[in-house]
Amino acid sequence: MIIDFHTHPFVDENTNICSHKNYCNMTADNTFNNLKALGVVKICGSVIKLPFDKNADTWQQLKNANDIALGLKEKYGDFYQVGFHVHPDYVKESIDEIERMSKLGVKIVGELVPYLHGWSDYSCKAFGEIIEAAAHYNMLISFHSMDNDQMDKMVSEHKDAIFVAAHPGEYEDFMRHLARMKMSENYYLDLSGYGIFRHGMLRRGIDKMGVERFLFGSDYPTCNPAMYIGGVAEDFTLTAEEKQAVLYDNAARLLKL
Numbered sequence: 001m002i003i004d005f006h007t008h009p010f011v012d013e014n015t016n017i018c019s020h021k022n023y024c025n026m027t028a029d030n031t032f033n034n035l036k037a038l039g040v041v042k043i044c045g046s047v048i049k050l051p052f053d054k055n056a057d058t059w060q061q062l063k064n065a066n067d068i069a070l071g072l073k074e075k076y077g078d079f080y081q082v083g084f085h086v087h088p089d090y091v092k093e094s095i096d097e098i099e100r101m102s103k104l105g106v107k108i109v110g111e112l113v114p115y116l117h118g119w120s121d122y123s124c125k126a127f128g129e130i131i132e133a134a135a136h137y138n139m140l141i142s143f144h145s146m147d148n149d150q151m152d153k154m155v156s157e158h159k160d161a162i163f164v165a166a167h168p169g170e171y172e173d174f175m176r177h178l179a180r181m182k183m184s185e186n187y188y189l190d191l192s193g194y195g196i197f198r199h200g201m202l203r204r205g206i207d208k209m210g211v212e213r214f215l216f217g218s219d220y221p222t223c224n225p226a227m228y229i230g231g232v233a234e235d236f237t238l239t240a241e242e243k244q245a246v247l248y249d250n251a252a253r254l255l256k257l
């Protein structure tokens with residue numbers, strides 16, 4: 001059984017962020033069976049609506065994507081853990097959204113994708129206020145990895161917040177993720193996107209920081225989940241217990257399942 005901590009579920013053309021979607025026959029309906037066939041029993045993450053219109057109301061667009069996520073939750077039930085967007089230009093709205101989502105039982109902020117939504121600094125004061133609110137409601141904060149120094153500042157200033165960074169990246173970025181795990185015991189890394197294809201990367205991370213810090217993620221539908229599952233399940237440097245922890249147990253523990 002696998003929990004995919006990093007996905008972007010979709011309802012239509014505008015929310016399916018796969019670049020090759022016209023060739024994949026993916027729908028909101030067949031997502032469940034397609035992933036279940038790979039052993040995935042739960043997906044987590046935010047809905048991303050494209051194109052993002054920089055001239056239209058930013059918050060309204062994010063709220064709209066968040067509402068689509070809640071609609072998908074109705075459809076998928078236990079299969080889906082909602083993730084939602086916040087934005088440092090909209091601190092009050094973001095904190096209100098955290099409160100609204102918390103009442104609905106939602107546990108994940110993000111994946112946040114600032115590069116798509118017109119912001120860029122995780123270490124800014126406004127985002128810090130949003131982090132404090134998310135921490136207050138015990139939410140996990142899933143975020144797209146960006147500038148390493150800004151991420152260092154964010155993590156060192158918010159040691160109570162539970163962060164799940166997305167994408168190990170290449171060597172230097174991965175080593176910075178490991179260093180950040182030393183700054184806060186509440187810092188985790190999901191394996192989606194760049195990085196896991198480098199052999200020994202995950203083995204090194206587990207040896208240095210412990211297996212509990214790594215969560216399986218694929219970034220479906222923009223990445224091929226089969227490749228990421230293989231990257232963990234077929235990695236001969238990992239023990240069966242370690243695979244189980246990364247593929248399921250660590251996410252289950254953080255999500256309090």
Ligand SMILES: [Zn+2]
Binds near residue numbers: 111166167
């Ligand atoms: Zn990302």
